[in-house]
Amino acid sequence: MQLLEERIRKDGIIREGNVLKVDSFINHQMDIELFREMAKEWKRKFEGKKINKILTIEASGIGIAAIVAAEFGVPVVFAKKSMSINLDHDNYHTRIESFTHKKIYEVIVSKKFLGPNDSVLIIDDFLANGCALEGLLNLVEEAGASLAGIGIAIEKGFQKGGEIIRAKGIQLESLAIVDTMDYTTGSITFRQQ
Amino acid sequence: MQLLEERIRKDGIIREGNVLKVDSFINHQMDIELFREMAKEWKRKFEGKKINKILTIEASGIGIAAIVAAEFGVPVVFAKKSMSINLDHDNYHTRIESFTHKKIYEVIVSKKFLGPNDSVLIIDDFLANGCALEGLLNLVEEAGASLAGIGIAIEKGFQKGGEIIRAKGIQLESLAIVDTMDYTTGSITFRQQ
Numbered sequence: 001m002q003l004l005e006e007r008i009r010k011d012g013i014i015r016e017g018n019v020l021k022v023d024s025f026i027n028h029q030m031d032i033e034l035f036r037e038m039a040k041e042w043k044r045k046f047e048g049k050k051i052n053k054i055l056t057i058e059a060s061g062i063g064i065a066a067i068v069a070a071e072f073g074v075p076v077v078f079a080k081k082s083m084s085i086n087l088d089h090d091n092y093h094t095r096i097e098s099f100t101h102k103k104i105y106e107v108i109v110s111k112k113f114l115g116p117n118d119s120v121l122i123i124d125d126f127l128a129n130g131c132a133l134e135g136l137l138n139l140v141e142e143a144g145a146s147l148a149g150i151g152i153a154i155e156k157g158f159q160k161g162g163e164i165i166r167a168k169g170i171q172l173e174s175l176a177i178v179d180t181m182d183y184t185t186g187s188i189t190f191r192q193q
Numbered sequence: 194m195q196l197l198e199e200r201i202r203k204d205g206i207i208r209e210g211n212v213l214k215v216d217s218f219i220n221h222q223m224d225i226e227l228f229r230e231m232a233k234e235w236k237r238k239f240e241g242k243k244i245n246k247i248l249t250i251e252a253s254g255i256g257i258a259a260i261v262a263a264e265f266g267v268p269v270v271f272a273k274k275s276m277s278i279n280l281d282h283d284n285y286h287t288r289i290e291s292f293t294h295k296k297i298y299e300v301i302v303s304k305k306f307l308g309p310n311d312s313v314l315i316i317d318d319f320l321a322n323g324c325a326l327e328g329l330l331n332l333v334e335e336a337g338a339s340l341a342g343i344g345i346a347i348e349k350g351f352q353k354g355g356e357i358i359r360a361k362g363i364q365l366e367s368l369a370i371v372d373t374m375d376y377t378t379g380s381i382t383f384r385q386q
Binding site: 025 | 216218222223224228229251252255256258259262263267268270271273302303305306
């Protein structure tokens with residue numbers, strides 16, 4: 001998506017260790033007008049698919065998911081991170097390893113809000129190694145829900161997450177796929193889509 | 194706001210210890226159509242005030258704030274919770290005690306995204322004792338930003354937060370104020386506004 005790629009070139013900051021900071025428009029300050037354009041793009045890409053719920057994970061996915069849900073006219077469910085080992089039988093739960101925070105989170109969704117009648121679009125801001133997405137896929141499977149597809153704002157194409165998800169035959173729509181980035185020069189290349 | 198009060202009566206669950214669960218439409222599953230109506234209500238209530246940014250705190254405030262920001266045509270900044278004592282000079286920081294989670298959070302906002310030129314509307318889902326709001330007010334003050342007002346979805350009118358905030362002369366618009374609730378009978382009364 002050209003608008004997003006241009007914005008990343010303009011306002012994204014590349015740091016050592018393959019870090020791409022987009023906190024001025026995606027995940028600390030949120031440019032809602034940009035999110036609306038992204039939501040319209042996903043609406044086009046998932047045209048014809050049955051989608052009755054958006055699923056995301058706290059915290060930075062929630063803003064994008066809310067605007068996408070407004071575009072699709074459906075509710076959002078966000079998976080909650082918990083550091084406690086919660087064995088509540090009213091929840092689906094899975095574990096997600098965060099490389100950014102060097103932690104393992106227990107992640108839960110209440111059984112009240114996800115079930116066999118749901119057809120879910122997963123939305124998140126980033127895809128790198130795919131740990132968070134694998135966790136959300138586990139929750140969808142555990143709930144017996146259908147997966148309509150996955151919408152990601154920025155995919156790090158040089159990490160393995162996208163490849164693994166696409167190999168499962170899932171419709172994964174990343175609006176910008178970063179193939180290379182270099183913190184010494186500030187240069188960034190996007191995959192042609 | 195009648196629509197929200199009716200929804201709380203219909204789908205809210207009252208638990209022992211003055212707990213009001215609204216996770217089916219506010220803070221786990223999010224009813225985006227309801228959020229839009231709430232956003233329109235705040236737009237009316239803050240008519241004429243200069244507002245160029247919505248400020249909230251992760252995680253459950255983010256969804257409402259995003260839809261409110263779409264209505265106002267401005268960006269959102271969400272304060273981030275951190276368990277580490279972060280002395281990063283690029284951030285404003287404050288501490289917030291969570292009674293729900295029995296923890297003290299270090300809460301930060303990057304100095305890049307809040308400053309003297311900003312006129313801020315704070316949005317959050319709940320107001321009870323007011324600890325989270327006091328933290329956000331500290332961040333606004335530290336940034337030298339102006340406060341246009343505060344929009345809260347559900348205020349627990351029998352706790353002290355609302356009274357303290359209003360005593361400061363701040364325009365606080367809670368869309369539903371619960372005056373009493375009783376988990377034994379399931380009855381709930383809202384303040385006439």
